[in-house]
Structure formats: C-alpha cells, structure tokens
Amino acid sequence: MKTSPAHIVEVRVLLAVFAALIMLTVVTVAVSYFDLGAFNLVVAMSIATIKAALVAFWFMHLRYDSGLHAFIFLVGVAFLGFFLIITMLDAVTYHPAVQTWEQSK
Amino acid sequence: MDMMVSSPTPPKSYLVDPPGLRSWLLTRDHKRIGLMFLAVISASLALGATFALLIRTELTFPGPTIVSTGHIYNRLFTLHGTIMIFLFIIPSMPASLGNFVLPLMLGAKDVAFPRLNLASLYLYVGGLIFFLLVLVLGGVDTGWTFYAPYSTSTAAPVVLAVVGVFILGFSSIFTGINFLVTIHTMRPPGMGWFRMPLFLWALYGTAIIQVLATPILAITLLLLAVERTVGIGIFDPALGGDPILFQHFFWFYSHPAVYIMILPAMGIVTEVICVFSRKHIFGYKFIAYSSLAIALIGFLVWGHHMFVSGQSPLVGMIFSALTFAVAIPSAIKVFNWLATMYKGSIGLAPPMCFSLMFIALFGIGGLTGLFLGSLVTNVHVHDTAFVVAHFHYTMAGGALMGFLAGLYYWWPKMTGRMYNLAQGQISAVLIFVGFNFTYFPQFIVGSRGMPRRYFDYTRLLDTHPEFTFYQILSTAGGFLFVGGLVMVAFVLLRSLFVGRKAPANPWGAATLEWQCSSPPPHENPPAPANVGDCYVFDDFCFDESAQGYVKVP
Amino acid sequence: MTESHIPNMQEGNDGGPDAHLAHHFSSPAQQYDAARLGMWIFLMTEILFFGGLFCAYAVYRANNPQIFVDGHRFLDKPLGAANTVLLIFSSLTMALAVRAVQLGRRRWLVGLLAITILCGLAFLGVKAIEYKHKWDHRMVPGQARIAYWFSRGETSEPLKKFQPDEAYVKERLAQAGFEDLDQAEYDQRVKHLGTYMGIYFSLTGLHALHVVAGIVAISWILVGAVRDRFGSNYFTPVDLGGLYWHLVDMIWIYLFPLLYLIH
Ligand SMILES: [Cu+2]
Numbered sequence: 001m002k003t004s005p006a007h008i009v010e011v012r013v014l015l016a017v018f019a020a021l022i023m024l025t026v027v028t029v030a031v032s033y034f035d036l037g038a039f040n041l042v043v044a045m046s047i048a049t050i051k052a053a054l055v056a057f058w059f060m061h062l063r064y065d066s067g068l069h070a071f072i073f074l075v076g077v078a079f080l081g082f083f084l085i086i087t088m089l090d091a092v093t094y095h096p097a098v099q100t101w102e103q104s105k
Numbered sequence: 106m107d108m109m110v111s112s113p114t115p116p117k118s119y120l121v122d123p124p125g126l127r128s129w130l131l132t133r134d135h136k137r138i139g140l141m142f143l144a145v146i147s148a149s150l151a152l153g154a155t156f157a158l159l160i161r162t163e164l165t166f167p168g169p170t171i172v173s174t175g176h177i178y179n180r181l182f183t184l185h186g187t188i189m190i191f192l193f194i195i196p197s198m199p200a201s202l203g204n205f206v207l208p209l210m211l212g213a214k215d216v217a218f219p220r221l222n223l224a225s226l227y228l229y230v231g232g233l234i235f236f237l238l239v240l241v242l243g244g245v246d247t248g249w250t251f252y253a254p255y256s257t258s259t260a261a262p263v264v265l266a267v268v269g270v271f272i273l274g275f276s277s278i279f280t281g282i283n284f285l286v287t288i289h290t291m292r293p294p295g296m297g298w299f300r301m302p303l304f305l306w307a308l309y310g311t312a313i314i315q316v317l318a319t320p321i322l323a324i325t326l327l328l329l330a331v332e333r334t335v336g337i338g339i340f341d342p343a344l345g346g347d348p349i350l351f352q353h354f355f356w357f358y359s360h361p362a363v364y365i366m367i368l369p370a371m372g373i374v375t376e377v378i379c380v381f382s383r384k385h386i387f388g389y390k391f392i393a394y395s396s397l398a399i400a401l402i403g404f405l406v407w408g409h410h411m412f413v414s415g416q417s418p419l420v421g422m423i424f425s426a427l428t429f430a431v432a433i434p435s436a437i438k439v440f441n442w443l444a445t446m447y448k449g450s451i452g453l454a455p456p457m458c459f460s461l462m463f464i465a466l467f468g469i470g471g472l473t474g475l476f477l478g479s480l481v482t483n484v485h486v487h488d489t490a491f492v493v494a495h496f497h498y499t500m501a502g503g504a505l506m507g508f509l510a511g512l513y514y515w516w517p518k519m520t521g522r523m524y525n526l527a528q529g530q531i532s533a534v535l536i537f538v539g540f541n542f543t544y545f546p547q548f549i550v551g552s553r554g555m556p557r558r559y560f561d562y563t564r565l566l567d568t569h570p571e572f573t574f575y576q577i578l579s580t581a582g583g584f585l586f587v588g589g590l591v592m593v594a595f596v597l598l599r600s601l602f603v604g605r606k607a608p609a610n611p612w613g614a615a616t617l618e619w620q621c622s623s624p625p626p627h628e629n630p631p632a633p634a635n636v637g638d639c640y641v642f643d644d645f646c647f648d649e650s651a652q653g654y655v656k657v658p
Numbered sequence: 659m660t661e662s663h664i665p666n667m668q669e670g671n672d673g674g675p676d677a678h679l680a681h682h683f684s685s686p687a688q689q690y691d692a693a694r695l696g697m698w699i700f701l702m703t704e705i706l707f708f709g710g711l712f713c714a715y716a717v718y719r720a721n722n723p724q725i726f727v728d729g730h731r732f733l734d735k736p737l738g739a740a741n742t743v744l745l746i747f748s749s750l751t752m753a754l755a756v757r758a759v760q761l762g763r764r765r766w767l768v769g770l771l772a773i774t775i776l777c778g779l780a781f782l783g784v785k786a787i788e789y790k791h792k793w794d795h796r797m798v799p800g801q802a803r804i805a806y807w808f809s810r811g812e813t814s815e816p817l818k819k820f821q822p823d824e825a826y827v828k829e830r831l832a833q834a835g836f837e838d839l840d841q842a843e844y845d846q847r848v849k850h851l852g853t854y855m856g857i858y859f860s861l862t863g864l865h866a867l868h869v870v871a872g873i874v875a876i877s878w879i880l881v882g883a884v885r886d887r888f889g890s891n892y893f894t895p896v897d898l899g900g901l902y903w904h905l906v907d908m909i910w911i912y913l914f915p916l917l918y919l920i921h
Contacts, residue, residue, distance in 0.1 A: 006690065006897075008760045009753065018750040025742050025914075029735070032919040044915035051911045059753040060904045066691075068289075069698040076702035079317050079404060080709035084716055086420065087353045090408070091717040093417030094349070214682035217692040282699050290692040291683075320703040324710030328860060335800025336818025337856025338849070339714050344799075344818065344856075345849040350717055354710055 007064035017058045024051050116626035118521060123627070133219030136625060138226050139205030140519060143512075145229060146201055147594075149192035154587050156185035161543070161583035164576050167563040178560035179246035180261070184239075186249030187266065191273050192236060194504050195362065196229060198369035199315070200280050202511045203308050205519060207284060209618035209625060210302050212293045212632020217286040221279050228276035235269030238262075248558070250359070251326070253340035253351040257333045264333060267326045274319045274326075277365070281315030284308050293632035299393065302616045302639045303386065306393040307372025310400035314361045314368070317404070322358035325351070349415050356407035364403040366500060367467070368396060370507020371438055374460040377510050378442050380614045381457035382449030385640045388441045395434035402431045412483045421480055428478035435471055439464060454612070455529030459510035462537050466502025470495060473548065488558075491551025494544045502540060509536075509593060516597055517607030521624040524600035532596055535589030542582025546575035608653020613645040620656075678892045690894055697898045701905050704868075708909055711861050715916060718857065722850050729854035730920045731830050732797060734788055738918035741784050742910065748777030749907040752876075756900045762890035764883065771880040771896075774903065778873040785866050792855070795823040799856045820852030827851070861913055868906045875899050 028047040036043060057063040062070050116122075119136045129137060159181050163170045172178050204222065208215050216222050239245055245266045247256040256263050288309050292301070329351070331337050338344035340351040379386045386392065408416055408424030442464060451457070473495040476482045486492060517523050547555075550572050555562065565572055607623040616639045621630045645654040683689040719726045755770035792798055802816040827848065831839065839847065879899045882888060888896055 006760065006893075008757055011754065011757065014750060014753050014757070018746065021746045021749075022743065025739065025746065028915055028919065029739050032735075032915075032921060035921065040921060044919055045912075048912050048915050052908045055749060055904050055908050055911070059749050059907075060901055065694075068695065072695075072698050072702050073705075076317070076705040080706055080712070082404070083321070083357050083709065084713045086408070086423070087350070087357075087713055088716050088720055090353065090417050090420040091347065091350065092720050093419050094415060095721045097415075098347075208682075217682075218696060219680075219682065221696075278703055282696050282703075285699055286692050286696045289695055290688055316699055316703050317706060320706035321710050324707050327864075328710070328714070331860065335803055336820070337799045337860060338820065338853035339718075339856055339860070341818070344820065345853045347717065350714065354713075 007061055009058065009061065009064070013058060017054050021051055021054055024054075116622075116628070118622070118624040119627045120521070120624055131223075133215070133223055134627065135204050135208050135216050135219065135222060136519075138222050139201050139203075141226055142196065142201035142204060142229070143519075145226075145233065146193055146197050149188055149233065150197075150590075153185055153189040153193055154590060156181055156188065158583060158587055160185060161580040163560055164562075165580040166576070167566055167573055168561055172560060175560050176246060179248075179558070180244035182558060183245050183248050187245070187270070188236060189500075190249055190362075190366075191270050192229075192233060194366040194500060194508075195273070195277055196280070197366075197504070197508050198373065198511060199284065199308060199311055199365070200225065200229070200276070202373070202508070202515060203284065203304075203311075203369060204280070206515060206618055207287060207305065207308060208291075209621070209629055210305055210616050211287065211291060211296065212617050212629070212636070213287060213291040214629050214631075216283045217291060218279075218283050222283055225276045225279035225283070228272050228279070232269045232273035232276065235265055235272065239266045239269065250352075250355060251329060252355075253329060253332065253346070253348045254342060256329060257336075257341050264330050267330050271323055271326050274323045277315050278319050281312040281319070284312040285316065288312075293636060295632065295634060295636040299390065300636055300639070301393075303375040303389065303392050303396075304369075304372035304616075306396045307368045307375070310396035311365050311368045313397075313400045314365050314403065318358045318361040318365075321354060322362075325354040325358065328354075349411070352411050352414055352416075353407070356410045357404075360407040360410065361400075361403045363496075363499065364399055366504040367507070368399060370463060370504045370511075371435075372396070373507045373511035373514065374442065374463050375438070376614070376616065377456045377460040377514055378445055379640050380514075380612050380642070381452045381454060381460075382446045383452075383613070383642050384445055384449035385638075385642075386441070387444035387447075388437075389640070391437050392441050395437045398434040399431065402427070402434065406431050406478075409478050409483075412480055413487050425478055425480050429475070432471060432475065435467075439468065453530065454513075454526055455524075455533055456510045456514035456612070458530055458533035459506050459513060462533065462540075463503060463506040463510060466498050466506060466540065470498030470500075470502055473498065486551060488556055489551040490547040490555045490557055493557045494547035494551055497544045497547075502544070506536075512593075512597070514612070515618075516600070517611050518618060518623050518625070520601060521607050522600040522604035523607045523611060524596050524604055528592070528596045528599075532589050532592040535592055536586060537589075539582050539585030539587070539589050543579050543586050544582075546579045546582075550575045605652070608651045610645065610654040611652075613642055613647065613654035615639045615642055615645065678894075686892075693894045693898060694901075697901050701901060704905055704909075708861075708864065711857065711864065712912075712916075715857050715861070718850075718853055719920075722853075725847065725850035725854050726920050728831065728834065728836075728847065729851060729858070730918060731834055732792075732795075732827075732851075732855075733858070733918050734791070735918050737784055737788055738914050741781050742914045744777050744781045744784070745907045745910050748774045748781075749904050751777065752900045752903045756893070756896055759883070759888050759893040759896045760890055764886060764889075767883045767888070767896070768880065771876055771883060775873055775876050775880065778869055778876070781869055782866060782873075785862065792859075795826045797822050797855055799852055799859065820848060820855065822848065822851070858917055861917065865906070865909055865913060868909070872899075872903045872906050875902060 024047050028044055031043055031047075032040075056070075056073065062073070119134055129141070132138065159171065160178075163172050163178060163181070172181065204216070239262055242262045242265070245261045245263055246259055247261065247263060251263065251267065288301070288305060292298075328337070328339055332340050332346070336344050338346045340346045340348055342348055375386065375392060406424055406428045408420055409428045412421050412425075473491070476486060477492065477495060513524075513529055550569075551557075553569055553572075555565065555569070555572055562572060562576075609622050610619040611623075612619070615637070617632060617636070618625075644656050644658075646657050647653070648655045679686050679689060683692065751770045751773045755767055755774065758766035758770055789798075793801065798804065799820050800818055802821065803818060806816050828839075828844070831847070876899050879895050882895065
C-alpha cells in the first residue's frame with residue numbers, strides 16, 4: 001500500500017495561487033462585456049477550468065498527492081461528461097419534434 | 106490459523122462478545138452490522154413477496170379478482186417494485202453478506218470506516234420507516250420509476266417515497282465508499298490485487314457503481330420532489346420542462362443499479378462453484394476484469410429503457426449497440442464457471458444448487474434481454490409481460506438466487522450452526538420449479554401481447570382465450586415460489602435451535618473467512634503472513650472428528 | 659511503506675503514540691490514507707450529484723439559448739462577482755489553516771478557521787440579498803405556493819405556475835432590445851424564464867446548502883482546534899474539512915460564469 005505524503009505547502013505558493021484565482025475572476029468578468037460569439041462559452045469555461053485546476057492541484061494538494069486521488073476525481077468528471085454528452089445529443093436531436101408540436105398547438 | 110481452530114478454549118464468538126442489546130445497537134463490528142442488515146432486508150423481502158402474491162392473485166382471473174380498481178392495483182405493483190428494489194435487492198448482498206465477509210476475507214479487523222458502516226444501517230432503517238409511512242398513507246401509484254409528469258401530479262404521497270429512496274441512496278453510497286477504501290488500503294501485505302477472492306472483485310465493481318451512479322439518483326429524486334412541490338419547470342412539460350430528461354436521469358442510475366444487484370451475486374456464484382467443484386477457478390483474471398468491465402460498460406446503456414419514450418432514433422441506435430456489448434463480460438463469467446465445473450468433483454449442497462440455478466435462470470434472463478435490447482423487437486414487446494418475465498429472470502432468478510446461495514454458504518459461519526442439507530435442497534427444488542412456473546408463462550403471454558400493469562384483461566380474451574390458463578399457471582407457480590422462500594427461512598431458522606455446531610470450515614473452502622472459528626470471535630484473526638492462492642483445495646481434507654475440513658500441512 | 663514522508667505522524671506528543679489510531683488500522687499512515695481516499699471518493703459523488711443539475715442546464719441551454727441570455731439579465735453580476743471573491747478568499751484561508759495545523763500553530767489555525775467561517779457566512783448573506791430581490795419581483799418558481807404555505811390561507815393551494823412581476827420582466831426585456839412582445843410571445847418567454855429560474859434556484863440553493871454544511875463542519879473543527887485536539891501529529895479532520903470546502907468553492911467557480919456571465 002502506498003502512503004501519500006502529507007505535504008506542507010509554502011505560504012508563498014498559496015498566495016500566488018490566490019492571486020492567480022482573483023486575476024482570472026477579473027478576466028472572466030471583463031471578457032463577459034465583450035461579445036465573442038460562439039467563443040463566449042468556450043472562454044468562460046476554459047477560465048473556470050483553469051481556476052478549478054488551481055484549486056484542486058494546490059489548495060487540495062492534488063499536485064503532491066497520490067495519483068489515485070486525481071484519478072478518482074477525473075473518473076467522476078469523465079462519467080459526468082459522458083452522461084451530459086449523450087443526454088444532450090438526444091435532447092438536441094428530438095427537440096425539433098417538440099418545437100413542431102408546440103407550434104401546431 | 107490452525108491453532109485458532111483447535112485451541113482448547115476458543116475465544117467467545119462475536120454474537121455474545123460484548124454482551125447486551127446496547128452493544129448490538131451501537132456496535133461498529135462489521136459482522137454484527139452485516140447480521141442486522143440481513144435481518145432487516147429479510148423483513149423487506151417478506152413484505153415485497155407479500156405484495157407479489159397479491160399481484161399474482163389479482164391476475165389469476167381476467168376480471169377484478171381481489172382489487173376493485175386499477176388505482177389499487179397500481180399501488181400494489183409500485184410497492185412491490187420499490188420495496189424489492191430499493192429495500193431488498195440493492196442492499197441485500199453488499200450490505201449484509203458483503204459487510205460480514207469482506208473484512209474476514211481480507212484478514213482485516215474491520216471495514217475502513219466502522220462508524221459510517223453503522224450510519225449506513227441506520228439510514229437504511231430510516232428509509233424503511235419512510236416506506237412504512239407511505240404504506241400507511243395508502244401507497245404510491247407511479248410505478249417504481251416515478252416517471253414525471255404523472256409523479257408530479259398524482260395525489261399519492263410521492264414526496265415521502267422519494268425522500269425514503271433518497272435516504273436509502275446515502276446508505277448505499279456509504280457502503281460503497283467503505284468497501285472501496287477497505288479494499289484499497291487494508292489488504293494484508295501478502296495479498297496483491299490478483300490474490301483477492303473473486304467475490305471481493307465483484308464487491309469492488311459493485312462499490313464503483315454505488316458511488317458513481319447513486320448521486321445521480323439522489324439529484325433526480327430531489328429535483329422531482331421540488332418539481333412536485335413548487336414546480337421548477339425542469340421535468341413537468343406544463344411548466345416548460347422535459348419529461349424525457351427525467352427518464353435519462355432516472356435510468357442513468359437505474360441501469361447501472363441492476364449491476365449493483367447482479368455483480369455481488371456473480372461474485373458469490375464464483376466462490377461457491379469453485380468450492381463445490383473442488384477445482385481451481387478457470388480464468389481468474391478474466392473474471393476479475395469482467396467485474397470491472399460490467400461496472401463500467403453498465404453505465405453506457407441506460408437508454409435501452411427509453412426506446413419508445415420519444416428518445417431520438419440516433420441515440421436509440423447507439424444504446425442498442427452498446428447494450429449488446431454489455432452481454433460480453435457476463436458471458437465470459439458464465440463460460441468460466443462452466444469451465445471450472447468441467448471435470449470437477451461436484452457436490453450439490455444447497456449453495457451449489459442455488460448457484461447452478463443462478464446460471465440457468467440468469468442465462469434465460471440475459472438471452473431474452475437481447476430481444477429487448479434490439480430496437481425492432483423492443484417496440485413489439487415493450488410494456489408487455491415479456492419485459493416483466495425478463496427482468497424477473499435476471500433480478501429474482503439472478504440476484505435473489507445468488508443471495509440465497511450466499512446465505513446458505515455463509516450461514517454456518519455467521520451463526521455457528523449447520524442446517525439440514527437435504528431440507529435446503531428441497532427448498533431449492535421448490536424455488537426452481539415455482540420460479541419457472543411463475544415467469545415462463547409470462548414470456549409466452551407477453552410475446553402475444555399481454556400488457557404489463559393491467560389488472561383486468563377481460564377484453565384481451567376475445568383474441569387470446571388462452572391467457573387465463575397461463576395466468577393461473579403463473580399464480581400457482583408464484584405461490585410455490587414463495588412457499589420455497591418460506592421453506593428457506595424455516596430451514597435456516599430451525600438450524601439455530603436444533604442444528605449441530607458448525608465446524609470452522611464445513612465446505613472445505615480456502616478463503617480466509619473459513620480459517621477462523623464459526624462463528625468468528627469478536628476480534629477478527631489477522632491474515633497469515635503468506636496469503637496463498639484462495640482457489641487451491643488440495644490441502645483441505647475432511648476430518649470426521651471435526652465434521653468439517655481441516656488444512657493438512 | 660513510505661511512512662518517512664510523514665515524520666510528524668509517527669511520534670505522538672500529548673496522548674501517546676497511538677492516541678488517534680483506531681483499533682482496526684495497523685498504522686497512523688494507513689488510517690490517514692484511508693480517510694483521505696474516502697474523502698476523495700465522497701467528493702467524486704458530490705461532483706456527480708451536482709452533475710445532474712449541470713446536465714439539466716446544458717440541455718435547456720442547448721435547446722433554448724435565447725432564454726439563458728434573457729435569464730442572466732435578471733441576476734446581479736457585481737454581487738455574484740463579490741461572492742466569487744469571498745469564496746476564493748475563504749479557500750485561501752482554509753488552505754492556510756491546513757498549513758498552520760501541519761506546523762502545529764494552534765492560534766493561527768483558530769484564527770484562519772474563524773475567518774473561513776465568516777467568509778462563508780458573508781457569502782450566504784449576499785446570497786440572501788439576491789434571493790430577496792428575486793422574491794420581491796416574484797421571480798421565484800412556485801412563489802405563490804410558498805407564500806401560501808406560510809400564510810396558512812383558507813383557500814385552496816395555488817397552482818404551480820411561474821408568474822413574475824410583469825412590468826419588471828417587460829422592462830428588463832426591453833433593455834435587452836425586445837420592446838413590444840405580443841402576449842403569446844411574452845407567455846412563451848416567461849415559461850422558459852421559469853425553467854431558467856428553476857435551474858438557477860436549484861443550483862445556487864443546493865450550493866448554498868453545501869456552504870451551510872461546510873460552515874457546520876468547519877465550526878466543529880474550530881471547536882476541536884480551540885480545545886487543542888489537533889496538532890502536527892493528527893490533523894485529519896482539518897484536512898478533510900478543507901477538501902470539502904475547496905470543492906464547494908470549485909463548484910461555485912463554475913456556477914458563476916454559467917449563471918451570471920452568459921451572453
Ligand atoms: Cu437496463
């Protein structure tokens with residue numbers, strides 16, 4: 001059995017992560033005042049994912065941790081992703097039929 | 106290990122040490138928690154079986170037989186389904202037998218989080234109380250699937266039932282977390298992943314499903330409750346919601362959930378078949394990996410429950426194709442079991458009888474699943490008794506038989522008493538005959554158009570006068586089936602009073618739980634420094650004086 | 659075994675070497691590993707728990723993009739941003755609290771945990787202001803019913819229907835360039851707006867419940883810290899509480915752009 005080291009993170013590192021998180025928050029709010037068309041969502045989600053990764057890897061010690069923990073976390077995300085994609089694929093495909101029915105009312 | 110068995114003053118068993126009711130109710134001992142789980146899920150099984158008999162009685166004759174309206178009938182089959190699924194099958198094998206056996210098989214002193222384990226038991230009891238409340242208030246009439254928008258508008262106490270299932274979900278998640286962490290962190294130094302008994306692989310796969318799928322059920326039911334009370338417009342089409350979305354949510358849990366029900370049964374069957382064939386398991390790694398494969402592929406097929414719901418044909422085709430893929434790992438297991446038995450020295454003690462029944466009945470259930478998984482035939486038999494027969498062959502013929510096999514197998518270890526083997530075999534025959542008489546006729550009437558969830562089929566008799574005959578057959582089988590279950594209870598409970606003391610190893614098994622006394626002492630014995638292959642039986646010889654197997658050096 | 663990575667955990671101080679070691683573990687390192695692994699699996703279940711709502715969001719957004727654009731005009735961007743900063747800051751103090759307990763600095767631990775709790779409470783305060791604002795404009799799904807339950811009225815229960823303040827909704831839609839909608843069009847938009855608000859309240863409400871749970875957990879840890887139960891040799895509860903709090907933060911990091919910043 002592998003033992004995960006209980007890593008003590010430097011204050012300097014934690015503060016740097018915090019600064020990055022605040023900066024990214026400012027960026028994401030600022031960007032929301034410009035219309036990037038289809039990229040609006042992509043940009044917002046990319047920034048959010050970078051922020052989430054910063055929290056996970058440094059605040060939650062994933063960077064210093066057993067790889068198993070990161071794996072478990074990613075498995076959760078992957079299954080959620082699969083659920084979301086298939087359900088969306090279906091909903092988007094049958095939606096026109098629903099719209100036709102609504103307009104026929 | 107041997108010293109433990111033959112020592113002149115064996116340590117007191119976990120049943121009496123520590124003594125007192127309080128020590129039972131506040132126990133953190135996995136063995137006691139497992140036994141208490143066994144007691145409460147057996148009560149749930151009895152309740153669910155009672156509703157099953159009421160349903161069968163109603164269907165015996167075409168018109169209203171014992172219920173006057175469809176509304177009452179709707180409540181009967183809903184209660185039967187919800188109780189059997191959420192209160193019996195889901196927790197049956199992991200929480201009761203698994204809880205008892207898992208740490209013993211690992212040579213661990215307990216599961217990783219004993220307090221969480223006890224919490225899981227009390228959450229279960231909490232969920233049970235909610236169901237009893239629902240029962241007192243007249244029951245729910247939505248079917249166990251709680252489909253919106255009916256469930257958001259019916260007058261029945263849906264919210265209570267949903268909260269009950271929500272609580273039971275947490276119970277299940279806690280068990281899953283406990284098993285995963287225990288298997289990961291508490292294996293003894295000598296036991297690598299591929300030295301584990303295959304039952305543990307099955308429990309591991311089950312636990313993965315429990316922690317990955319149950320949260321989706323939890324959010325679904327929470328949203329359903331909110332939709333019903335205030336109307337948030339997510340599932341209710343009158344408010345702009347999408348009822349098909351509810352079905353996606355529901356089946357994303359509920360298809361994997363059938364593998365929560367069947368995987369542990371497969372694990373039990375694997376153990377039993379090796380022990381009672383006195384032969385090493387054939388294809389250890391294939392069985393181990395197929396447990397994982399079932400757990401993972403099981404997540405990719407939920408839409409096969411929605412072929413006629415309005416789901417798009419594109420997604421329907423994807424799900425149909427994936428559904429066929431999930432048959433592969435199950436088939437791998439079946440072929441490996443058959444290969445294990447080949448040229449083995451097969452003994453037909455009750456656990457083995459039920460394991461063989463599992464293979465036969467689950468085989469029929471699985472093969473009829475192919476008709477349902479293929480889009481074209483699904484449209485024909487959807488919502489007929491064919492579907493009912495199919496899932497009872499898998500759930501009752503599979504999961505329940507696996508549970509009974511495990512119960513007969515570990516009963517001497519859990520209670521320290523041997524039951525009468527011949528009586529156990531008779532109960533197996535009763536159940537096998539009763540089961541097939543109950544459900545095989547339903548395949549026939551279902552494929553000829555008998556809808557499920559109908560309580561009055563008078564009008565169908567114009568074209569299908571033979572339906573009454575099959576229904577009478579089915580009801581008679583149902584009573585025989587339940588009679589067999591009563592006999593199981595009789596055989597096992599009788600052993601507590603008149604059964605002879607169980608030896609440490611009555612079946613000659615090589616897994617660790619059989620190497621300590623029956624029943625085990627309060628403190629689980631530690632694993633030996635060198636954990637051997639748990640499927641080598643050559644070192645175990647029957648000892649007349651102990652009336653059980655002992656290890657010869 | 660690589661226990662040497664945790665030198666502090668092997669030598670106990672106050673309660674003897676095995677004061678916190680449960681009987682069924684063979685070493686503190688094994689116990690610590692098990693606790694962390696269990697917590698990570700639990701966090702994974704939380705992701706999937708919220709995931710259902712994210713899925714509902716994605717489906718409605720894909721099928722009705724317009725209403726999500728309309729919907730965010732009814733939310734308060736500055737308040738949402740303020741709450742984001744609050745939660746991120748509380749995550750920082752929580753991470754520092756874990757560091758403090760690892761180094762055995764009790765007073766720092768107590769102070770940092772207290773700040774974390776205060777930030778959590780402030781977050782809930784801001785959320786309450788936002789909810790109140792929605793309530794005032796009858797923007798809460800099923801509002802008539804909720805009001806009815808609290809009024810103990812004699813009449814029958816109102817229907818489940820989303821009926822926001824019409825003038826307010828029309829004004830906001832006009833700002834977005836949808837001046838004169840006919841009744842059918844307005845009704846259709848309001849119906850979808852109801853779904854949007856339903857998703858908004860489900861997501862933020864469920865998140866707020868998690869914040870409350872986090873505050874309760876951290877308060878319990880704070881009590882333990884005040885009583886000097888934790889030190890460099892035993893800090894598992896602080897560590898796990900931290901993981902949970904960071905997850906709550908992480909979910910908000912997604913909720914903020916998804917709900918407030920869409921356009
Ligand atoms: Cu299925």
